[in-house]
Amino acid sequence: MRFEKGHKAATRQHILEVASKSFRRDGVSAAGIAGIMSEAGLTNGAFYPHFASKEALVREALASILADQQRRLEEDQRTGMDLEGAILRYLNRAHLEAPACGCPSATLLPEIARQPLATRQTYEEGLRSYVSALAALLPDAGSATSGRRAMAIFALMVGTLQLARAVSNVAEAEQILEGGVEAALRLAYAPSTQRRQKSAKRTA
Amino acid sequence: MRFEKGHKAATRQHILEVASKSFRRDGVSAAGIAGIMSEAGLTNGAFYPHFASKEALVREALASILADQQRRLEEDQRTGMDLEGAILRYLNRAHLEAPACGCPSATLLPEIARQPLATRQTYEEGLRSYVSALAALLPDAGSATSGRRAMAIFALMVGTLQLARAVSNVAEAEQILEGGVEAALRLAYAPSTQRRQKSAKRTA
DNA sequence: TGTACATCAGTGAACGCGCGTTCACTGATGTAC
DNA sequence: TGTACATCAGTGAACGCGCGTTCACTGATGTAC
Numbered sequence: 001m002r003f004e005k006g007h008k009a010a011t012r013q014h015i016l017e018v019a020s021k022s023f024r025r026d027g028v029s030a031a032g033i034a035g036i037m038s039e040a041g042l043t044n045g046a047f048y049p050h051f052a053s054k055e056a057l058v059r060e061a062l063a064s065i066l067a068d069q070q071r072r073l074e075e076d077q078r079t080g081m082d083l084e085g086a087i088l089r090y091l092n093r094a095h096l097e098a099p100a101c102g103c104p105s106a107t108l109l110p111e112i113a114r115q116p117l118a119t120r121q122t123y124e125e126g127l128r129s130y131v132s133a134l135a136a137l138l139p140d141a142g143s144a145t146s147g148r149r150a151m152a153i154f155a156l157m158v159g160t161l162q163l164a165r166a167v168s169n170v171a172e173a174e175q176i177l178e179g180g181v182e183a184a185l186r187l188a189y190a191p192s193t194q195r196r197q198k199s200a201k202r203t204a
Numbered sequence: 205m206r207f208e209k210g211h212k213a214a215t216r217q218h219i220l221e222v223a224s225k226s227f228r229r230d231g232v233s234a235a236g237i238a239g240i241m242s243e244a245g246l247t248n249g250a251f252y253p254h255f256a257s258k259e260a261l262v263r264e265a266l267a268s269i270l271a272d273q274q275r276r277l278e279e280d281q282r283t284g285m286d287l288e289g290a291i292l293r294y295l296n297r298a299h300l301e302a303p304a305c306g307c308p309s310a311t312l313l314p315e316i317a318r319q320p321l322a323t324r325q326t327y328e329e330g331l332r333s334y335v336s337a338l339a340a341l342l343p344d345a346g347s348a349t350s351g352r353r354a355m356a357i358f359a360l361m362v363g364t365l366q367l368a369r370a371v372s373n374v375a376e377a378e379q380i381l382e383g384g385v386e387a388a389l390r391l392a393y394a395p396s397t398q399r400r401q402k403s404a405k406r407t408a
Numbered sequence: 409t410g411t412a413c414a415t416c417a418g419t420g421a422a423c424g425c426g427c428g429t430t431c432a433c434t435g436a437t438g439t440a441c
Numbered sequence: 442t443g444t445a446c447a448t449c450a451g452t453g454a455a456c457g458c459g460c461g462t463t464c465a466c467t468g469a470t471g472t473a474c
Contacts, residue, residue, distance in 0.1 A: 003417060003470075011417075027315055030233045033461060045464080046418045054461065099317075105367075110311050111231055113303075113369040124371050148383035152364065155384055159363030160356065163309075163331070165317040168324050176355055183356035187387050190394055207437080207450060215450075237428060249431080250451045258428065 012050045015040050020061045024107040025100035028058055028115070059119045062112070065104045066126025073133050083137035083153075087184045090157050091177045096164055105154075106161040130154070138188060153187050156180060216254045219244050224265045228311040229304035232262055232319070263323050266316070269308045270330025277337050287341035287357075291388045294361050295381045300368055309358075310365040334358070342392060357391050360384060 018040040022031040033054055034044040051057045073086060081089075089095075090103065099107045105127070112123045135141060135150035160180030164173040222244040226235040237258055238248040255261045277290060285293075293299075294307065303311045309331070316327050339345060339354035364384030368377040 005471090008417060027231075027233060027318060029231060030318075032459070034459075042417095043419055044462085045420060048462070048464095049417065107314050109363075109366040109370055110303075110314060113366065114231060114234075117372060120370060120372050127367070127370070148379060149387065151367065151380055152360065152383045152387035155363030155367050155380070156356065156360040156387070157363070158366065159313075159359030159361070162313040162317065162362065163355065163359050166313055166324060166331070167328050168321060175352060176359070179352035179356045180359055183353070183360070183391050186394070187390060190390070209438095212450060236426070238426075246450095247452055248429090249453060252429070253450065 008050075011040075011042070011046075015042070015047070015050055016057075016061055016064055019057050020065050021100040023058065023061055024065075024102065024104060028108060028111050033057075055116060055119065058115065059122050062104060062108075062119065063122050063126065066123070066130065069103065070126065070130055070133065073130065077133065077137065083134070083188050084185060086134065086137060087153070087157065087181055087188070091160055091164075091180050091184070093174060093177070095161065096173060096177060099165060103158070103161065105158045106165070109158060109162075149187065153184050156184050156187065160184075212254075215244075215246070215250075219246070219251070219254055220261075220265055220268055223261050224269050225304040227262065227265055228269075228306065228308060232312060232315050237261075259320060259323065262319065263326050266308060266312075266323065267326050267330065270327070270334065273307060274330065274334055274337065277334065281337065281341065287338070287392050288389060290338065290341060291357075291361065291385055291392070295364055295368075295384050295388070297378060297381070299365065300377060300381065303369065307362070307365065309362045310369070313362060313366075353391065357388050360388050360391065364388075 015036065019031070019036045022036050022039065025031075033047050036057075037044045037047050047057075051060070076086065076089065095102045104112075104123075112120060115123075131147065131150045131154055134154055135146045138146045138150060140146050140149075157180065160176060160183075164176040164180070167173050167176065219240065223235070223240045226240050226243065229235075237251050240261075241248045241251050251261075255264065280290065280293065299306045308316075308327075316324060319327075335351065335354045335358055338358055339350040342350045342354060344350050344353075361384065364380060364387075368380040368384070371377050371380065
């Protein structure tokens with residue numbers, strides 16, 4: 001059957017959206033092409049006219065999720081949200097319970113580290129701009145250390161959400177989220193005047 | 205062939221060790237029984253006299269890794285290592301480059317969250333005692349909040365190592381590790397007197 | 409305006425392969441006599 | 442002490458299944474005349 005103009009692009013977009021959710025829900029290696037296609041209402045044969053390989057799909061899905069995430073953060077910034085708002089938007093129960101629609105770092109990060117270079121580079125690009133946007137919300141935005149501090153805050157957010165998702169008790173999961181919010185705010189807003197004195201002797 | 209006494213137990217232990225590395229190196233779902241067995245110098249048929257299923261192996265491997273990790277931390281404590289020492293032992297290049305021998309949370313956490321309940325509970329138990337041991341190293345050890353602070357510090361360590369492993373540039377990875385160390389030390393030792401004032405209006 | 413044809417998104421069966429799991433079998437050694 | 446046998450850890454082929462991928466085919470619609 002022949003379809004109206006733009007149909008193929010729309011299908012492709014639809015596959016991408018289904019895949020984005022599948023990968024985050026089941027993990028990249030556990031999510032299969034046939035499953036994704038049937039979830040998209042298509043048969044597995046229809047996959048290859050749209051994507052060159054599963055790897056290509058992973059890469060595109062990752063890029064698309066990261067772009068979305070970035071867009072959302074920037075939109076929040078535009079409407080006046082501060083870093084605390086960004087942290088609370090990340091570390092909350094809704095995000096905890098919807099991994100398939102949430103941050104890919106929280107669901108896929110160790111698996112991304114095992115992907116081919118091209119995929120890792122796609123991720124890296126998205127990570128970099130996300131962390132930059134986060135850094136721009138820091139009190140000392142633009143300073144030499146704001147970037148690495150933003151990275152640490154993001155690491156804390158990712159780790160916290162992962163841990164909260166791994167525990168089976170919901171109350172405990174929420175405790176972990178709260179502890180993560182507290183710590184992230186401390187990293188974001190506490191005075192950085194106090195520098196460690198002990199580290200020199202150890203890192204030497 | 206019949207083997208000397210204790211041979212079966214030794215083989216079982218060997219399979220467990222190989223599996224522990226495989227899971228961390230390749231991920232639980234990407235690591236296969238046949239691969240693990242052949243890496244252990246056996247054929248796939250020899251697996252089932254030792255373990256009931258792959259799931260059982262995952263559970264046992266996880267328990268064994270977590271017990272090891274716990275043992276190592278406690279031994280460090282006994283030889284006078286402080287929290288900073290623990291942080292530096294976790295966030296360094298050796299650990300970065302040897303995921304197969306390192307912390308299972310850094311390699312498997314999102315995947316653990318997708319495992320059956322029994323596996324998740326095994327993990328939870330190990331996590332709880334590891335974080336307790338970490339909490340005991342905090343300046344305010346034993347206080348009401350030391351547990352959740354230790355959890356946040358651990359979350360930061362896990363997230364930092366994962367991010368550092370995902371980036372392709374080693375120098376950048378080390379930057380991330382350093383930023384993580386700094387932030388973890390800040391969470392560990394910075395005065396917690398300053399409480400956030402803004403959060404009330406947001407969490408409400 | 410009506411008809412014939414080319415297009416091409418999607419179908420569905422098949423490819424080789426590896427998965428987790430099962431099972432009849434092997435054969436060196438410990439044990440019983 | 443020497444022989445016959447029971448034991449049982451490990452072998453390796455096979456099970457059904459799903460994987461990623463390929464490909465000959467379908468058939469409704471846009472286009473050309």
